[in-house]
Amino acid sequence: MYIEQAFKSKNNAWRYVLGTVVTIVAMFAGQIPLAVAVIFKLGVTADFGTMDEATMMSALDSNLTFFFLLLSFAIGLGALLFLVKNLHRQTFTELTTSRKKIDWGRFWFSFGLIVILNVTLILVDYFFISPQDYTINFNLVPFLILAGISIVMVPLQTSFEEYLFRGYLMQGIGIKTGYRWIPLVITSVVFGGLHYWNPEVTQMGDMVMVTYIGTGFMLGIMTLMDEGLELPLGFHAANNMVAALLVTADWTAFNTESIFRDVSSPVAGWDVWISVLVIYPLILLVYAKKYNWRNWGDRLFGKVEKPEVIETYGVADIEDLSEIREDY
Template structure:
């Protein structure tokens, strides 16, 4: 395999990746969590404590709470940059792509393709279930949200893609060179990161399956394409849609999006269409456009 999935430097072993993983966890959970805790404490009403507070989100506006939740991801990216220089002593770019430089054309092609497919699905949903979708546009909140999303969501999705389809993919690649194992393990790890999300608690096993399938899909295209450009573009389009176009009152972050979905929590037909039609369709399109020929990377 090329450098993206298994770095060639013999001096970089599993211990380097484990040390880097510890540093990343410290950056995200300890530093990020501590900063979030400080900001939450600073907004506590007089006489109130964190233990007595029933809902942290009530202390902030939706835009403020959205920004608060992005802090760990910002620190996560900074930690990976730190690790690439001090632990791995190599360019940060090597966690992004095996190409000489990051391919923005691939990134925006994937972003645009998934945006179109989501809009098609949303349009069909709007026609059939428009009574469950409420126009939620609030000018004073929405444009602030739009600005925050354009700045912060690329960082949030970028961190997850760099961590899973860059860093962890390379770590697993140090243990096994079998592409199918890389992809399956990465999909399971991606689901594990989201186990605390309220979607899992609300929808149960089907939601976990969706995260695993999505993790497998993004890992597959990253391995086949030797970089995270396609998976990052897809991930960014997916999260931006759920933040600025349509939201609900039970997902992990509620925002002042254009539409509010007030239907009861359910694993809808659109999720099945996504997993069993849209994902294979995107793989087919990428295969035709980028002329993938290295299928042995996945099968061997």
């Protein structure tokens, strides 16, 4: 079982608290290159106190800004994986899945499904529903640079969020509370809540938070039902990559050299519930049929129980008994 993988590692509560704090600090430290680039571009004498964030971000080329924004997540991911290996003595595979090895087929199925779904929805909206809301934004060279950045950096950004919330915190909170639903609720609400400072919320209103928190729950359900991160990793990477490459807007977190630009001024209303109550359950149903998910109640609401140690230690291992007791 996926959460129970953490029992194989050093899982003291203080390790998870320290690991979380250090990871977040590392991510914020990863924003220093962006700040330095903006200062270098505008000059140290610029009055930053009177500038809003959008003005400062516009000082740089959009592709360069995009790269620096994603860099902070990449640094956070590196810090998290370093801590998992050296602070918790946990393998990358155990953080990723309950299977003996990572199932990349699951990742690519999820990635392909969400790319097809998102591209289809956007093109249907562009050609048949709201063509007036879009303008063509395509410029070959900037777009190719954006594509290169997206292919390399977007999966690092989304992987950071998945490994931190659906991986590290899901496992840590799960083994400490003893129930599966508690880390599902906590990680989903915190994940969604952190998006409150996104420019989309400023434009569309607080109601759009339903989508962010609902997305957190959907990804968490995927993780618990499928006993691994492969499906959420593919979903998240595909979702953000399509957002970066296909459609941008002045009010989105990813303001890129995409193919289309959304020139509308949307306000979130009842329609945000369509994604959470209709589209997301249908996506979960596809995964459930594909991977034969069973025992929904137990996997989502059951207890997290420490597995019994059945391994027999030989004479050569006697010196390590103190470590064995700590681990198990």
